[in-house]
Amino acid sequence: MKFGINKLFSLLPELNLKGRLSLSLLILIILSSFIFPVLLSTSYEEQNLQLGAVKPSLTHWFGTDLLGRDLFIRTLYGIRVSFWVGLCATVVALIIGVTYGSLSGYAGGWLDTWMMYIVDILYTMPFTMFVIILMTFFGRNFYLLFIAIGAVEWLTMARIVRGKVMSIKQQEYIFSAKALGFSNFRILFKHVIPNLMNIVIVYTTLTIPQVILLEAFLSFLGLGVQPPMCSLGVLIREGVEVMEEYPWLIVFPGIIFVFTLLLLNLLGDSLQTVSNEKVG
Amino acid sequence: MRRYIIRKLLLFIPVLLAIATLTFFLIRLAPGGPFDRDKNVPAEVQQSLERYYHLDEPLLKQYFRYLYGVVRFDFGPSFRKPGYTINEWILMRLPVSIELGVYSLIFALLIGLICGTVAAFYQNTWIDTILTSFAALGICIPAFVLGPILVLIFALHWEILPVAGWDFPQQKILPSISLGFMYSAYIARIIRSSIIEVLKQDYIRTAVAKGSSPTRILFIHALKGSLQPLVTFLGPAIAGLLTGSFIVETIFQIPGLGREFVEATFNRDYTMIIAIVLLYAVLILIFNLIVDIIQGYLDPRISYE
Numbered sequence: 353m354k355f356g357i358n359k360l361f362s363l364l365p366e367l368n369l370k371g372r373l374s375l376s377l378l379i380l381i382i383l384s385s386f387i388f389p390v391l392l393s394t395s396y397e398e399q400n401l402q403l404g405a406v407k408p409s410l411t412h413w414f415g416t417d418l419l420g421r422d423l424f425i426r427t428l429y430g431i432r433v434s435f436w437v438g439l440c441a442t443v444v445a446l447i448i449g450v451t452y453g454s455l456s457g458y459a460g461g462w463l464d465t466w467m468m469y470i471v472d473i474l475y476t477m478p479f480t481m482f483v484i485i486l487m488t489f490f491g492r493n494f495y496l497l498f499i500a501i502g503a504v505e506w507l508t509m510a511r512i513v514r515g516k517v518m519s520i521k522q523q524e525y526i527f528s529a530k531a532l533g534f535s536n537f538r539i540l541f542k543h544v545i546p547n548l549m550n551i552v553i554v555y556t557t558l559t560i561p562q563v564i565l566l567e568a569f570l571s572f573l574g575l576g577v578q579p580p581m582c583s584l585g586v587l588i589r590e591g592v593e594v595m596e597e598y599p600w601l602i603v604f605p606g607i608i609f610v611f612t613l614l615l616l617n618l619l620g621d622s623l624q625t626v627s628n629e630k631v632g
Numbered sequence: 633m634r635r636y637i638i639r640k641l642l643l644f645i646p647v648l649l650a651i652a653t654l655t656f657f658l659i660r661l662a663p664g665g666p667f668d669r670d671k672n673v674p675a676e677v678q679q680s681l682e683r684y685y686h687l688d689e690p691l692l693k694q695y696f697r698y699l700y701g702v703v704r705f706d707f708g709p710s711f712r713k714p715g716y717t718i719n720e721w722i723l724m725r726l727p728v729s730i731e732l733g734v735y736s737l738i739f740a741l742l743i744g745l746i747c748g749t750v751a752a753f754y755q756n757t758w759i760d761t762i763l764t765s766f767a768a769l770g771i772c773i774p775a776f777v778l779g780p781i782l783v784l785i786f787a788l789h790w791e792i793l794p795v796a797g798w799d800f801p802q803q804k805i806l807p808s809i810s811l812g813f814m815y816s817a818y819i820a821r822i823i824r825s826s827i828i829e830v831l832k833q834d835y836i837r838t839a840v841a842k843g844s845s846p847t848r849i850l851f852i853h854a855l856k857g858s859l860q861p862l863v864t865f866l867g868p869a870i871a872g873l874l875t876g877s878f879i880v881e882t883i884f885q886i887p888g889l890g891r892e893f894v895e896a897t898f899n900r901d902y903t904m905i906i907a908i909v910l911l912y913a914v915l916i917l918i919f920n921l922i923v924d925i926i927q928g929y930l931d932p933r934i935s936y937e
Contacts, residue, residue: 489662613772
């Protein structure tokens, strides 16, 4: 992944204002999700049953929930978990998608036709339903969650990577590598995949919000992250149950969730613009 | 064209077979069964229940028995709804989900098409900026955030719309908006960029040159030419509207198939789960096929060979 990180840093200085702004805000959010719990010296599971649910105030910025837990801290912790799930599941999708897509594109011929045919078939499957079945029937395991989500999200990645590999394959440096007698394995991993990184980085930033959305969807049904841990989806679910009496419990996590997704999408969009300009 | 459709329809068979097989073994290999939750069931009752539903047979025999039923459109009795067959139950619940999906789709298309077209027409003005920002925000607001917040505002605070249910027209407004909103934002984005692309084409210049009015150019010439990406989007989107209804039906307590599916997985209602999965798979396949066909009409350059 050395190549990936170099490429990422080479893209960053060229980001437009929108991209820079959303990247800075995202970094700020992630940093504060680590700093504030220490600063306010409360944890996400610290209960105060006498206090119960109170409205937002100076001591509890987002109010507290029924068990007297501070919603601000819980939201920050939820952001951390959501991002963590988003990153891990995206990495799963990335590994499957890049391997599958580059193999298919590099091999070409009948193998390519069949591999892409399988992807086409998988596209028509009701995947959300499979994930729901998987999570209900095989326990709500944290790692299963990554794998289940990653297994859904790799399809588009595979298609995009395959298309890119097809065009890289026609480049002269690949012909030279072949003429030098390098093995296919070496060409694929040393020369083809590193040159995919631009497109992979762009698509990764666009996948992370999708994954966070799917995780929240599952958590909302009670199938995602399990208590006492909480993600933004769990907080929204808990908020919905009591929103008649304690509306702040749904409003704050909801707004933060939408805002985070928005920042991630804006960052992805502007990375996409940058890398398109570089190519075109 | 006819050959293309027939070939596609024939391909449905292995796909559906694969889905049925995968679902069957996925839910059967998992621990737990449909009658585990009933406490204090005498052993004889448990046994006769299992015999009645053929759960005591070897798994493979059950699988082939099930497939044989599916081929004749007989999905068997429900495990958790005594006295109902799956077919009766689905016929009762499916129309509700379809109604919700259709309303949401109408809402999404109406808002999306209008916003997208207007934004493209006023490209790079403040109107465009507002509409594009609205769309960028809209794709980040899923139904499970929008639904509760709409309920909070319109049902609990202003008390002008009911909180839940599916009996009167007023009860259908909030669920349809919650489900359709995100799609309206996607449609607006797609239509905007597509129209901007189309407006650069030669035939639009011809229309301008012959003196057509801007409205006519926009809505007759440009919109029609820009529908193709929308159609591509709508195939998977309709599938999404169907599965998205899981959440909306849960929030608004709508007696549709989505909520039924979630309940069925929690209750291990084996036959119900497979039947709903297969039904949705068929719907997705059919919508994808329709999209393919419509694309051929919109762009005669696409070949079906």
